[in-house]
Amino acid sequence: MGMTMTQKILAAHCGAAELKVGNFIEADLDLVLGNDITAPVAIKSYEALKAQKVFDKDKIALVPDHFAPNKDIEAAQQCKTMRLFARENEITNYFEIGEMGIEHALLPEKGLVVAGDVVIGADSHTCTYGALGAFSTGIGSTDMGVGMATGKCWFRVPSAIKINMKGQLNKWVSGKDVILHLIGKIGVDGARYKSLEFTGEGLESLTMDDRFTMANMAIEAGAKNGIFEVDAKTIAYIAQHSKRAPKVYTADADAIYDEEITIDLSALKPTVAFPHLPENTKTFEEFGEIKVDQVVVGSCTNGRFDDLKMTAEILKGHKVHPDIRMIIIPATQKIYMDAMKAGFIETFIEAGAVVSTPTCGPCLGGYMGILAEGERAVATTNRNFVGRMGHKTSEVYLASPAVAAMTAIKGYIASPEAE
């Protein structure tokens, strides 16, 4: 019987010729990831196991990004715990402030993930690396601790939903709009326990940054992982960033899917997810003028080069509305530098936005832009749950960088297509 991309990668990592949906397996891991919030808890689990040493010091990535650069004393302690663990265990891929970026933008950039890998991360957006044709999924701290000790993780083999894409995106419509559209359609639990497998002729027109954004939000549909078929763009990206060779797995022609969904990219419009769930999506003809207080461009969803480029194109020559605080956070040091060379940072500052060093910061209500009671933000992040960016009565509207930038200029949620 045919297998999906995900099932094939899992089979290859547990020595099985064939896997069936629902099988419990123990898979070998190519990479185990943790951050300053989850790793300290995982380190406790790791220590409880009394392992002699980590399974492979080159296959663990530790990134202080959530509350780093340290937002307070407690956060500093957590970063210290992780830093000391990294030193003691000679972890190759520990990224100190100055080199660190938001983990899910950083790892692909550093070439740590290639097609065909099995990756676990104690962070739900670990699913981002599915853009590279890897099986990559979020787990908790116990799994991370066990993964660091044994190099293995238990999984239940998932079924899959196939997403067939056709056509091409219009100007000002990007990967964020595609994934918001999909989540709006199937709901925040529409892919629960399942893989989302993205394929079809429409794939070709999506940039790698579009794909990272889309795979990133697979978890917002409840998916175990989101994975893209590997094409020439994927191979070129991996060759440019990694020393490791990719392994390409394609779904069998007779692979079984629970469901197939076709998305016509050319029919999509700028899309906004209203509070307090990513599935509450609307397009601009469905709502009126909604004033906002803050605009955030950044995060593991939309803090990459293309995102900053789109933001700069719209902001160029304009001023941020006086009622708006605009915060722009390049996701990694390299993206920051590239944006600077391209002149985007100058455009941002001239427009009246602030630019922050890479950090998760406001995305999870950590720091660097917390919302007060009743305030509203448009953010290019991935979650708009109650209290996500601050006070429990504050509101987050999820959108693309293009919508965010236009909103910053207008003072209310605005479509880039309006210009």
Next chain:
Amino acid sequence: MKAYKYFDNVDTDVIIPARYLNHSEPMYLASHCMEDIDETFAETVGSGDFIVAGENFGCGSSREHAPIAIKAAGVEAVIAKSFARIFFRNAINIGLPIIEQADCAEECQTGHELSIDLKAGIIENKTLQKTYRFEPFPDFLLEIVNHNGLIEKLKEKGV
């Protein structure tokens, strides 16, 4: 013991808001559990109480702090129509029983008296005088839960 009833899509940001994630002490986390949707929960929940909810309980972030906070608050088990997958595996991995039983989750209200028999797969709602059956865990998961979590299981087997 008594039930606390919530709705669909209770996410990990409300189970334990990120502003408290600069701590990882279970009792500290428990003291802020659910506070953005239920200010009284942390104060009134007692050992052996239950959380009952709708679909997709525990969606959102992978923070294990969420099941840790619930377990440390004294909750005996979470009963829901369905669970988000990372929460599901985190709860299993730390030995917090979670049960999918849609009818019980639908009919139960805050304050109802519940009791549960994990081995037999039975929930009793004493207030409604009704019992519900649920599928016992598959052997693979049962072994983890019976060891009170993955770490204890692996310690026994040796890493």
